[in-house]
Amino acid sequence: MKHIILITLFFLHIFMAFSQSDSLPYVIVLGVAQDGGYPHIGCQRQCCKLSWKNVEMRRHVVSLALVDPAEKKWWLFEATPDINEQLHLFSTLTQNAYSYLPQGIFITHAHIGHYTGLMELGREAMGAKEIPVYTLPRMAAFLKNNGPWGQLVQLKNIELKILNTDSILSLTPQIDIIPFTVPHRDEYSETAGFYIFTKNKKYVFIPDIDKWSKFEKNILTVVKNVDIAFLDATFCNAGELPNRNMEEVPHPFVIETMTLFEKENIEVKKKIHFIHFNHTNPILWDEGQRQQIIQAGFNIAIQGAMYK
Numbered sequence: 001m002k003h004i005i006l007i008t009l010f011f012l013h014i015f016m017a018f019s020q021s022d023s024l025p026y027v028i029v030l031g032v033a034q035d036g037g038y039p040h041i042g043c044q045r046q047c048c049k050l051s052w053k054n055v056e057m058r059r060h061v062v063s064l065a066l067v068d069p070a071e072k073k074w075w076l077f078e079a080t081p082d083i084n085e086q087l088h089l090f091s092t093l094t095q096n097a098y099s100y101l102p103q104g105i106f107i108t109h110a111h112i113g114h115y116t117g118l119m120e121l122g123r124e125a126m127g128a129k130e131i132p133v134y135t136l137p138r139m140a141a142f143l144k145n146n147g148p149w150g151q152l153v154q155l156k157n158i159e160l161k162i163l164n165t166d167s168i169l170s171l172t173p174q175i176d177i178i179p180f181t182v183p184h185r186d187e188y189s190e191t192a193g194f195y196i197f198t199k200n201k202k203y204v205f206i207p208d209i210d211k212w213s214k215f216e217k218n219i220l221t222v223v224k225n226v227d228i229a230f231l232d233a234t235f236c237n238a239g240e241l242p243n244r245n246m247e248e249v250p251h252p253f254v255i256e257t258m259t260l261f262e263k264e265n266i267e268v269k270k271k272i273h274f275i276h277f278n279h280t281n282p283i284l285w286d287e288g289q290r291q292q293i294i295q296a297g298f299n300i301a302i303q304g305a306m307y308k
Helices: 002-022 046-053 083-093 112-121 137-145 149-154 219-224 254-260 287-295
Strands: 026-031 063-068 073-077 131-135 158-162 169-172 175-181 192-198 202-206 228-232 272-275
Touching (some): 083 112, 112 137, 112 149, 131 137, 137 149, 219 228, 219 254
Parallel strands (some): 202 228
Antiparallel strands (some): 026 063, 169 175, 192 202
């Protein structure tokens, strides 16, 4: 009898552990490409020819879904030009267990790959009702005061929610968001990065930044204090844009980030998941390049993957 009780308690413990795991928040990567997507408009180079021929190689513009199974709620990070496909991808991956539209959308900045998907919420398309859109102040002003985005506000398709830098926004008992600013080409708005703190994991999302040396935070410390860091990997190295001055579009090269972390142990390195790849970045299409990065201890964000 004692053995039966012990076995019962053992399986009950296992069941409760699995049940708790199923209720913990997690992140899904819905896109990994730079603003122009992959393949890129007008690109006739070999990098894009590969993905024009092979549909499975194509990638959406950078975006995350944040899911809280306990609350049956989810949030979208970035409203990209691929939002249509990304909403469908989310529904497919979660087997339609959640609302089609998120409980809110977090926007980093006013470059085309990060906010223009909001147009799909307008009366010409979804005709959505008061979808909360979380931004820093300049981004909110840009949306409110410029067409056609201002129409979304006027018709109450979206409801702007202004975030305070470095302040905690509690979405559910299990999820807190902390926005912060990063140096970037801020023509129309400031640029945000986001900490996502859940009951079980700590994430940081920095898809766009000029250079780590300009960042007011120490990126080494930032990565060490989280479990998963989605970091800007727009370009792998210099020379990817032979007909353009790359100083006009500054980003930390992947090799620069790897060098910055080369003395850290493997536990720190593997926290980094590179994301936001330009179509010229061989990480998208060169398996040899991908393996070099992985063998060096780093990770590459995978579209459709769940990060728990």
